[in-house]
Amino acid sequence: MPLSDPTDYQHGAAAQTAILLVNLGTPDAPTSSALRRYLGEFLSDPRVVEIPKPVWWLILNGIVLPIRSSKSAAKYASVWTDRGSPLQVGTADLTQAVAAEMARAGHHVLVRYAMRYGNPSVASVLDELARQNVTRILLVPLYPQYCAATTASTLDAVSAWMRRSRRLPELRVLNHFHDVPVYIEALADKIETQWRQQGRPDRLVMSFHGMPARTLKLGDPYYCECHKTGRLLAERLGLGASDYVVTFQSRFGKQEWLQPYTEPTLRKLAQDGVARVDVVCPGFTVDCLETLEEIAMEGKQAFLSSGGKVFHYIDCLNADAHWAQGFSKLLTTHLQGWDTMAPTDPGALAATRALAQAMGADNLG
Ligand SMILES: C=CC1=C(C)c2cc3[nH]c(cc4nc(cc5[nH]c(cc1n2)c(C)c5CCC(=O)O)C(CCC(=O)O)=C4C)c(C)c3C=C
Ligand SMILES: [Fe+2]
Ligand SMILES: [Fe+2]
Numbered sequence: 001m002p003l004s005d006p007t008d009y010q011h012g013a014a015a016q017t018a019i020l021l022v023n024l025g026t027p028d029a030p031t032s033s034a035l036r037r038y039l040g041e042f043l044s045d046p047r048v049v050e051i052p053k054p055v056w057w058l059i060l061n062g063i064v065l066p067i068r069s070s071k072s073a074a075k076y077a078s079v080w081t082d083r084g085s086p087l088q089v090g091t092a093d094l095t096q097a098v099a100a101e102m103a104r105a106g107h108h109v110l111v112r113y114a115m116r117y118g119n120p121s122v123a124s125v126l127d128e129l130a131r132q133n134v135t136r137i138l139l140v141p142l143y144p145q146y147c148a149a150t151t152a153s154t155l156d157a158v159s160a161w162m163r164r165s166r167r168l169p170e171l172r173v174l175n176h177f178h179d180v181p182v183y184i185e186a187l188a189d190k191i192e193t194q195w196r197q198q199g200r201p202d203r204l205v206m207s208f209h210g211m212p213a214r215t216l217k218l219g220d221p222y223y224c225e226c227h228k229t230g231r232l233l234a235e236r237l238g239l240g241a242s243d244y245v246v247t248f249q250s251r252f253g254k255q256e257w258l259q260p261y262t263e264p265t266l267r268k269l270a271q272d273g274v275a276r277v278d279v280v281c282p283g284f285t286v287d288c289l290e291t292l293e294e295i296a297m298e299g300k301q302a303f304l305s306s307g308g309k310v311f312h313y314i315d316c317l318n319a320d321a322h323w324a325q326g327f328s329k330l331l332t333t334h335l336q337g338w339d340t341m342a343p344t345d346p347g348a349l350a351a352t353r354a355l356a357q358a359m360g361a362d363n364l365g
Contacts, residue, residue: 017136017340018110018129019102019331021095022122022154023286025115026085030076035069042117047153050212079292090286091115091142093319101328107340110134122157129169136170136338138331142285144183145225146176147211172334178225179232182326186317187282188236194278194314201278201312203245203269204237206230207295208283210248210257223258229282250290262295263302270308277303280314287316
């Protein structure tokens with residue numbers, strides 16, 4: 001297709017759409033030095049630790065990083081796989097599964113993932129998408145429940161990249177999917193599959209990542225969205241109020257976090273004579289340290305050592321086929337109007353690039 005208008009380079013036939021999945025991030029290796037870099041970046045984010053900078057800088061560098069880096073490295077080593085950190089592997093697999101579903105449905109979209117902390121960074125992936133002439137991005141933080149520490153922080157990273165970029169893409173954001181039927185259905189399907197083989201537990205524990213309790217009073221919807229996911233899942237599974245409990249794990253620091261806490265709840269259930277619990281983590285799309293080590297290892301130990309008899313951890317959805325299909329359908333509804341069914345014409349792209357180059361454009365990437 002001959003092009004005469006150089007602005008087509010920016011707006012026309014060569015426009016590309018991308019889906020960018022963003023997860024939290026994970027260390028590059030299960031070592032103290034890698035943990036120091038990762039935790040240093042993560043815990044310096046003012047969305048995560050809301051303590052005035054100079055005070056927190058001293059505590060972080062003087063106490064937290066020296067102690068926590070080696071302790072956490074040992075925990076990561078206990079879940080590390082041949083392919084790397086479980087969070088990385090699961091996120092990469094989910095990305096590939098969504099890309100395959102999109103292609104199968106005839107959509108011409110790039111599907112990539114980035115990590116909020118560590119690698120591949122949000123900025124590096126956005127740079128790569130810009131080089132590929134992507135002008136429309138559906139941003140998908142991989143957290144079912146909205147939280148300032150995760151969802152808003154992901155947007156901070158994207159807006160930091162935008163602040164230094166000339167040519168901004170159109171941006172849509174999937175803020176949360178805590179109550180979306182395909183999500184609840186995929187979770188219920190996973191749980192029921194396990195129950196068909198192992199029978200039902202005496203109690204289903206739904207453990208979500210915790211947050212400082214004050215964030216609820218400050219207006220963060222996270223706590224309420226966790227409870228809504230819990231209620232919808234329980235309704236879908238036909239559970240009564242006494243058949244399940246919503247708890248919060250991974251407390252960090254000395255202040256009060258959202259309650260009830262997961263591990264004390266597991267101990268209490270065992271002491272009260274509950275013989276079998278199953279634990280599911282519907283706040284995590286992909287298995288990670290917090291599910292595989294903190295729940296499936298430490299939580300199990302806490303329950304069994306307090307008198308409990310049987311403990312089952314139910315894996316996250318990860319890249320399960322049923323979930324990847326449902327999730328892709330959900331993402332497709334957010335692509336409406338972006339005409340992703342029309343293939344990008346590589347000849348047109350090359351022609352517009354050549355034209356822009358001839359005019360001295362320096363933004364070709
Ligand atoms: C799912 C939502 C998450 C929220 C909300 C969240 C808040 C939050 N987390 C910390 C501190 C840590 N979290 C750590 C690991 C971690 N956290 C999440 C998710 C949420 N965090 C995930 C998916 C992971 C696992 C990453 C992996 O590599 O597998 C860690 C690191 C591990 C450790 O040293 O214990 C810390 C630290 C705070 C302070 C916070 C909110 C204020
Ligand atoms: Fe966390
Ligand atoms: Fe943890």
